Amino acid sequence: MTRTADRIVMVVFDGLRPDVVTPDRMPTLSAFLGEARRFTRASSVFPSITRVCASSIGTGAPPAVHGIVQNAFPDRAVRGDRLVDTANPDDLRDAVATHGPGFVAAPRFADALAAAGRRLAIVHTGSAGGAFLLDPRARANGSWVFSVHGRAATETPAAWDSAVARLGAPPAKSLPQAGMMEYGARVLTEVAFPEAQPDVAVLWLNEPDTSFHYLGLDGPGTRAALAASDAAFARVLDAVRSAPDGGARTAVIAASDHGHIAVTERLPLAEHLAELGFGAALDALHDDLTIYPGTACCFWQREPDPARLRRLAEAVREQPWCGPLFTLGGNGVEGTTPGAFDLALLGTAHPRAPALVVQLRSSGATDPYGLPGVSLIAGKDLPLGGGMHGGLNRAEMVNLIAFRLPDETDGETEDRPVSLIDLAPTILGLLGLPPLPSMVGRDMLGPPAARPERLLETGAGSYRQMLHLFGEGPGAVLHRAWCPA
Ligand SMILES: [Zn+2]
Structure with a gap:
């Protein structure tokens, strides 16, 4: 059984509680999990909130290492009149300008990919800061990063130009954000895949998070959001299958950053x-x-x-x-x-x-x-x-982590405890690359880490x-x- 892949596609369903992944709500993801390696004791980090999670996914480390300690926090040297808002790329750029690159210095798997000559593409439908924090050095890394918040919201505006030229501007905001989920999947599959030829591609879907927040965890609008994210995932799987090798050498990761209460x-x-x-x-x-x-x-x-x-x-x-x-x-x-x-x-x-x-x-x-x-x-x-979400109730901490690996088609569940900090070393490991020294997470497809229960x-x-x-x-x-x- 091989544990390596030539390419990786990771779809992050923001805020998705694993217990709502059922065949009636999310048929494609449910079927995927039936043939995937799924970690049933997966956890978020603390605080279990989006940009902290994104930073932990990127760095393979918790906030003690990457320093993004909340979605917003006081830093009067950067903003004297309000909190520094990590959703806002201008706040993040000003923080880097004020404090130096140390503000986001913890290296990302994006940096390791670039050093190894591999290409990363990110299509992000959540906040612009969320995309930034996955790959703060996107331009130097040669990554292809698209944010629905516009060309000024990404370090690689050419990605925005290509997507808009091909597909038009993103749809207007709505609730649920069904149109945006379809648009994000189309940018990934119709623009990023052919143009960037990424070795690792990340699609960040901001549903169901938005609808969970405003429409409740299982109302009709939220069900529509779940269906739209599921359809976006189906579009991605179709594109993977249509590759020359039929997707045989592509690992697909389905994940969520945190749960919801x-x-x-x-x-x-x-x-x-x-x-x-x-x-x-x-x-x-x-x-x-x-x-x-x-x-x-x-x-x-x-x-x-x-x-x-x-x-x-x-x-x-x-x-x-x-x-x-x-x-x-x-x-x-x-x-x-x-x-x-x-x-x-x-x-x-x-x-x-x-x-x-x-x-x-x-x-x-x-x-x-x-x-x-x-x-x-x-x-x-x-x-x-x-x-x-944000706290340590299990409903907030529980998240989805599942892999469909080359040459593995039987659904398997593993109950070893894993967390978001394990994604980055696992992504690198799948491509045959070592983890970065700053990554305290562990390759979750390797030998189980010694993590005694406490x-x-x-x-x-x-x-x-x-x-x-x-x-x-x-x-x-x-x-x-x-x-x-
Ligand atoms: Zn989130």
Whole structure:
């Protein structure tokens, strides 16, 4: 049995929960999984949010290594009036200009491909920053990167010009984004494949994520989004099959970056913090606490003040809405505050990381559609019943990772724990290339990594929390965290 491929095509279904991949909702992907090698204990990284995930897919490493610690975070040297938004390529370019290439220095599999003389093509229907973070050095690498956000949103505008000349401009935004999924698949198969002749091609579909957020996890609009992504995948598989070798030497990867949890109750976090004596702004800079909200809320102080942070963590810990709690710093397991874990356990300890992370209370109870996982949410302009992600509830952490490999046609499932950080070394391994030294993930088609199961518990007073993970250090696979009832 061979484990190598001449070409790789990876389709990322943003936010796709594996439990909604059923023959009625996604017939093509369901059939694909029947003949693929599927990892049934796959996980996202923390925070389980898109641009963090994209950076981990690209680098084979968690935020502690790549430094993209949230979708948006304070960096007053780059933006003095708001958070740096990783969706915005201008913010990322300005951050690189301010801090030097170290801002996104962790090398990507894209860099390894370029060094080996292999070509990468990316067709991205999500945010422009999401495409940028997969291959920040796309131009120098000779990659072909198309973003639906326009020629200024990519480092390789010629890709945009070719696609628009051939297919016209992308369709207007809609919900669900069915037309955009078809357009993305056509750019990949009708423009990128013939023009770039890529050794590795990535199609990033931003559905079902958008519809999960705004239309709920299983409503009719979301079903249409799932169908559209499935049809886009079918178009890609058809194009692979129509290659001169019938696609026999092409590995196809189907993956998602994170799961989704239904939000069922809104928490007025800033008001609660005011009652506790703390000033805070959600999604905006504040002189006391700057917070990136959601299901897992990230807190940054204007200036480090450990004593005040400890008072904050101790007050928050006693609140009925407080779930798992983490601090930047600690002894590697326990955080700096009793009851908290150290963010280092999550591979998230980085100078840009939040001083405190408070995951809001969530559970495995079923949402209105009967899918497991409900959570409180702070901030975010999402309807109740809509989906969210970012935290460590299993519904947010679970993702899809499956490979259809050359000369393998029998569906197989593997239950070894793997995560997004394993994709980059696996892609390189399939092409016979070694992983980069900075990649702490492991080739998941190679011998199983030693990642012993760990169930950690901490607490203080009546507060208790649990963390389930596999392995240690930045190469660990995170399974979930929760507060026992
Ligand atoms: Zn995502």
